[in-house]
Amino acid sequence: MEPILQLTNISKRFPGVQALDGVHFDICPGEVHALVGENGAGKSTMIKIISGVHRPDSGEIRIDGQPVEFNNPREATERGIATIYQELSLYPELTVAENIFMGHAPSSQVGPFRKINWGEMFDRAQEILASLNIHDMDVRRKVGSLSVGNRQRVEIAKALSINARILIMDEPTASLTEADVERLFEIVRLLRERGVGIIYISHRLQEVFELGDRVTVLRDGQYIDTKPVSETTEDELISMMVGRTIDNLFPKLPSEVREPVLEVRDLRRRPSVRGVSMQVRAGEIVGLAGLVGSGRSELAQTIFGITPAQSGEIFVNGQKVEIKTPAQAVKLGIAYVPEDRGTQGLIKEMTIRENVSMAVLPELARGGFIDFAREKTLAQEAIQQLNIRATSVQQIVAKLSGGNQQKVVVSKWLASKPRLLIMDEPTRGIDVGAKAEIHRLMSELAVQGIAILMISSELPEILGMSDRILVMREGRLVAEFSRDEATQENIAAAMMSAQMENNHLVMERSAR
Amino acid sequence: MAAVEQQPLQTETFGQRLRAWLTRLVISQEGILLIITIIAMLVLSTQSDRFLTARNLTREAVLLFEVAMMALPMTYIIITGGIDLSVGSIFGMSAIILGFAWQDAGLPLELAIAIGILSGMIAGFVNGLFIVRVGVPPLIMTLATLALYRGMALGISQARSARGFPDWFYEVGRGDFLGLPWQIWILGAAILISAIVLARTSFGRGLYAIGNNELGARFAGIPVDRYKLIIYTFSGFMSGVAAWIFTSRVSTTRSDMGTGIELDVIAAVVLGGTDIFGGSGTIAGTVIGLILIQVLKSGLLLSGVKGDATTVMVGAVLILAILINNLVGRFRS
Numbered sequence: 001m002e003p004i005l006q007l008t009n010i011s012k013r014f015p016g017v018q019a020l021d022g023v024h025f026d027i028c029p030g031e032v033h034a035l036v037g038e039n040g041a042g043k044s045t046m047i048k049i050i051s052g053v054h055r056p057d058s059g060e061i062r063i064d065g066q067p068v069e070f071n072n073p074r075e076a077t078e079r080g081i082a083t084i085y086q087e088l089s090l091y092p093e094l095t096v097a098e099n100i101f102m103g104h105a106p107s108s109q110v111g112p113f114r115k116i117n118w119g120e121m122f123d124r125a126q127e128i129l130a131s132l133n134i135h136d137m138d139v140r141r142k143v144g145s146l147s148v149g150n151r152q153r154v155e156i157a158k159a160l161s162i163n164a165r166i167l168i169m170d171e172p173t174a175s176l177t178e179a180d181v182e183r184l185f186e187i188v189r190l191l192r193e194r195g196v197g198i199i200y201i202s203h204r205l206q207e208v209f210e211l212g213d214r215v216t217v218l219r220d221g222q223y224i225d226t227k228p229v230s231e232t233t234e235d236e237l238i239s240m241m242v243g244r245t246i247d248n249l250f251p252k253l254p255s256e257v258r259e260p261v262l263e264v265r266d267l268r269r270r271p272s273v274r275g276v277s278m279q280v281r282a283g284e285i286v287g288l289a290g291l292v293g294s295g296r297s298e299l300a301q302t303i304f305g306i307t308p309a310q311s312g313e314i315f316v317n318g319q320k321v322e323i324k325t326p327a328q329a330v331k332l333g334i335a336y337v338p339e340d341r342g343t344q345g346l347i348k349e350m351t352i353r354e355n356v357s358m359a360v361l362p363e364l365a366r367g368g369f370i371d372f373a374r375e376k377t378l379a380q381e382a383i384q385q386l387n388i389r390a391t392s393v394q395q396i397v398a399k400l401s402g403g404n405q406q407k408v409v410v411s412k413w414l415a416s417k418p419r420l421l422i423m424d425e426p427t428r429g430i431d432v433g434a435k436a437e438i439h440r441l442m443s444e445l446a447v448q449g450i451a452i453l454m455i456s457s458e459l460p461e462i463l464g465m466s467d468r469i470l471v472m473r474e475g476r477l478v479a480e481f482s483r484d485e486a487t488q489e490n491i492a493a494a495m496m497s498a499q500m501e502n503n504h505l506v507m508e509r510s511a512r
Numbered sequence: 513m514a515a516v517e518q519q520p521l522q523t524e525t526f527g528q529r530l531r532a533w534l535t536r537l538v539i540s541q542e543g544i545l546l547i548i549t550i551i552a553m554l555v556l557s558t559q560s561d562r563f564l565t566a567r568n569l570t571r572e573a574v575l576l577f578e579v580a581m582m583a584l585p586m587t588y589i590i591i592t593g594g595i596d597l598s599v600g601s602i603f604g605m606s607a608i609i610l611g612f613a614w615q616d617a618g619l620p621l622e623l624a625i626a627i628g629i630l631s632g633m634i635a636g637f638v639n640g641l642f643i644v645r646v647g648v649p650p651l652i653m654t655l656a657t658l659a660l661y662r663g664m665a666l667g668i669s670q671a672r673s674a675r676g677f678p679d680w681f682y683e684v685g686r687g688d689f690l691g692l693p694w695q696i697w698i699l700g701a702a703i704l705i706s707a708i709v710l711a712r713t714s715f716g717r718g719l720y721a722i723g724n725n726e727l728g729a730r731f732a733g734i735p736v737d738r739y740k741l742i743i744y745t746f747s748g749f750m751s752g753v754a755a756w757i758f759t760s761r762v763s764t765t766r767s768d769m770g771t772g773i774e775l776d777v778i779a780a781v782v783l784g785g786t787d788i789f790g791g792s793g794t795i796a797g798t799v800i801g802l803i804l805i806q807v808l809k810s811g812l813l814l815s816g817v818k819g820d821a822t823t824v825m826v827g828a829v830l831i832l833a834i835l836i837n838n839l840v841g842r843f844r845s
Binding site for chain 1: 709712713714715717718720721724725727728729730731732733734735791
């Protein structure tokens with residue numbers, strides 16, 4: 001069958017990272033084409049290119065065989081491409097019907113104004129919902145009062161109101177109850193019968209087998225393969241998603257593991273941290289793996305006092321402690337290199353000098369007065385030690401490259417001489433050279449006896465750097481592997497597929 | 513701030529360094545304002561020979577005192593990205609409480625002064641507490657207390673004013689110390705301390721960090737909530753002190769004292785180059801902003817310009833200063 005949409009050799013580069021590199025993708029009418037890959041594999045970038053948010057650096061997009069270029073999302077919409085994002089984009093204060101017809105409400109000209117034909121709008125909204133087998137929704141209700149599942153149905157109806165021929169669904173089941181998932185699947189099948197092409201993105205592989213006709217795997221922005229779902233298995237998909245060779249990017253040095261620096265017992269902070277117990281020892285790098293939303297960063301921020309624990313115990317060097325604020329955590333020798341450099345890790349408008357000293361100002365100050373000479377020395381040492389490429393300590397951090405910005409964040413926390421260093425995605429979005437430098441530094445710090453807890457979505461990084469690996473899912477630790485036991489496959493399986501155990505969809509699939 | 517502390521490269525000669533320093537000064541926000549202020553003073557001094565006299569200038573400084581005292585904490589608050597609209601109401605309420613404690617409650621005047629200032633601090637603390645703990649935006653919170661504190665002043669005073677204070681009470685408002693009015697000494701000390709704290713302490717650094725990126729400041733272990741509580745309390749304290757000294761100067765308390773003064777305070781701070789969105793600003797800038805506004809008001813008045821025309825002129829110069837600064841700002845970056 002002739003594809004409605006065809007992407008050939010698409011590449012897209014963002015500063016410091018090749019998001020997509022020669023990717024192919026196509027979709028036929030009446031097909032569910034699943035798109036899978038790890039976090040950061042390039043799925044989001046690809047759907048943003050299809051929906052006109054980003055423009056590709058190179059490559060070709062064809063619709064019905066005709067080359068097209070989208071300058072903005074509106075142009076993609078006009079070509080019949082609709083996207084349902086993870087965060088739904090509805091107006092909670094408006095009615096169901098208004099949301100469905102946002103921007104193209106049925107209207108008639110009255111003098112200089114356009115008058116909305118409310119009756120027609122409500123009727124047509126009702127029709128569209130009925131065509132999706134949704135008969136229990138009041139189109140006059142405000143969207144804000146609907147359940148998540150119902151809001152998603154409104155999104156789908158909205159896509160149909162513009163006669164979408166291609167529907168992109170990004171993790172549509174991420175926040176749905178099982179009953180809602182079932183209804184969503186019914187709707188997807190209904191749309192498929194009507195000839196809509198559906199691009200379906202999900203971390204839950206069993207959904208791919210439940211719904212998909214074909215599946216495309218991306219990894220690190222590379223196109224891996226496209227297969228009919230009937231000709232592949234879950235194991236094969238996982239190994240295609242993670243199957244990189246681990247190169248010697250990860251210079252992990254042998255390190256003597258000593259006494260525990262941090263211990264937490266049954267730590268809880270609703271809704272993301274649901275009873276975590278673990279230890280991190282001096283000289284040890286513990287890798288914390290898990291999908292986005294599994295509660296890894298939330299756990300780190302609970303330990304660091306940004307979102308203090310609601311219950312549970314924290315011990316630092318064997319002493320029971322209370323951590324209610326980051327300042328207390330810093331005093332206890334805990335440092336946290338956060339996930340988002342730009343908003344959490346740095347004050348980008350300020351200088352390298354001011355950023356490096358930020359966490360140690362109380363120690364740099366005598367009677368409250370900052371010792372500027374020591375502050376400058378500290379920043380100069382940081383520039384030398386971490387090989388930060390900058391014109392001077394007075395350079396504004398925003399003007400540095402991603403890798404050098406990350407080094408500023410790291411040197412800020414090294415200045416605090418931590419016992420426990422928590423690193424959240426320490427090498428996200430930085431180039432290979434800076435990445436290797438940060439990995440070498442982590443390894444050296446562990447040898448010096450610092451305890452390191454590293455959160456990463458890159459399995460090779462987890463495998464390459466960690467002495468021990470913990471896997472988190474839905475706010476709990478679900479697996480632990482030693483460095484020798486761990487493989488990409490068993491970590492990935494612990495991160496993802498164990499959802500099958502308590503999901504009736506598996507049974508349905510075998511019954512089909 | 514960063515521009516002033518820029519390290520010159522070692523290879524430059526002294527002359528080059530001096531020139532670079534002067535260039536930076538001239539194109540800095542403070543430098544431009546200073547130049548505008550000096551030009552304004554020169555022009556106005558040609559219009560009236562009474563303007564540029566020691567006598568007139570000290571008189572102007574005394575008139576400037578209350579606004580200036582409140583502009584110092586306001587600079588801190590605006591640097592953090594906040595605002596305090598309630599300063600005028602706190603000012604009025606503190607004065608009323610001072611008078612009430614002395615005249616109606618019969619307390620010793622020394623104690624009444626302390627209670628007046630303390631009530632200002634508490635009012636500021638309450639602002640800070642709601643902003644920090646409840647997360648009310650500063651604009652909304654202080655807009656509410658602008659009405660609330662003024663209402664309390666009206667309620668407590670019952671439209672009566674306190675007067676007939678003992679003679680010693682008027683000393684601070686009308687007397688001199690070493691040949692200059694007390695206000696100049698107090699304001700000078702307050703400016704100096706505020707400037708040093710902002711530029712040289714970890715507290716001051718924290719305020720800039722909060723204004724540029726509050727989340728980042730929090731993640732770096734800066735006690736953001738405590739700092740915010742301190743600055744709003746400081747704002748209340750300074751309004752209280754200003755209320756006491758103003759009462760001493762005008763010898764009476766009225767519940768409508770300081771109505772609308774918050775706009776003068778904010779205008780001076782913003783004119784002085786503090787970014788209304790937070791993150792940058794200096795006490796020096798605020799001081800120049802204060803002087804410029806006062807110079808215009810007084811100079812135009814002495815030149816025989818009518819009162820309402822003066823206000824128009826002040827507004828026009830504000831806009832002009834901001835325009836020039838924007839132009840130079842583009843050149844700067």
